[in-house]
Amino acid sequence: MKKGSHKNQIVITTLALLLAVVGYISYDNRDMFATAKDVISTEVDAASANADEVSTETVAMETGSTEEEILNAGETVLTSAVSDNANYVAQVKLGREQVRSTNKASLQEIIDNASLSEAEKKSAVDEMVKLTQNAQMEVDAETLLSAKGFENVVVSISDGCCDVIVGKDDVTDEKRAQIEDIIKRKTNIGDANIVISTMD
Template sequence: MFSIKRKTIIMASLVVLLVVAGYLNVRFSDKTGDGTQASNTGTGNGGIVLSQTKDGDGSASVNANAGESGGDAASVSANYYANFKTERETSRNQQIEYLDGIIADSNTDAETLKQAQNQKLTLTQSMEKEVTVEGLLKAKGFEDVVVTIHEGSINVVVKDGDLTDAKVAQILDIVCRETKEAPENVKIIPKT
């Protein structure tokens, strides 16, 4: 009995570590290629303010020539999105494998089995929403986009050198409608 709980705790810990690693990957990937860090914050009334700072000095800085430096920058940007999606898929597949291991183990107690099944269901629902939102944003003209959904938090990394308030509103509309998440929980990160 004790070894079953210990295995379950170890498996659950590994799943949590994978989620934390994915979050940290997104968190530290907030820097764009030109050294600009982008973020948005809620204004308290559901509105979003998009700000970009260079080197953390608080001054606004947008590189108007970003993305015009030739084919190499476009290639690096395309690789970023492809690599991000590949890493996300690999991480999610590992999480599902761990959960499947818990679910398939005949020694798993009923409560742990139910928790693993619920986590797997939540994970697959998030994956489906991510693909849906990415597809809808691409249909609206956003060239490259990556969406990660976590409980109470959504990150949208979008390739757009000129992310206007109208485009931010369009992204927020799609994300909030498809995920039922509040606008203040959505972080839009422009990546050139």
């Protein structure tokens, strides 16, 4: 900030001196006025360019960003949006795994409980197997969707239904049909039970 102020003071002082010289010259010799005017015009143009440079430097110093980052602000915003989507997807997947881990722990308690009947234990085992199968189908579907160009996709399977979360650009009719085809092949879930949502 001090660097910018110092440069501005130098420019202002230079302009003041030039105005004084022009005043003297115009009083003493009017023929030289045009030359002095050209000099002032050049100095003003240089001062204007310097002010733009200083403002960029000042913003960079105050925000802790580089001048290149400031000049490429649009690109930075786009990168930030992509990063936000990736973070959102990571959080959704983490939450999904935490819920599934809690459910598995509860089922394991049932299986290990000696006071429960064999039928109850078998039901818990079947549910545990279903959770594991669902998890595998989700991973398989997400992997294939990513391979087909769908970024930051989340697939969630529960009770014979499949929820798919994709980016806003992935909801054209053609892409929707492609998503549904992949889900059907990897999960055996029909169109009626596939719900495709987008990240805002």
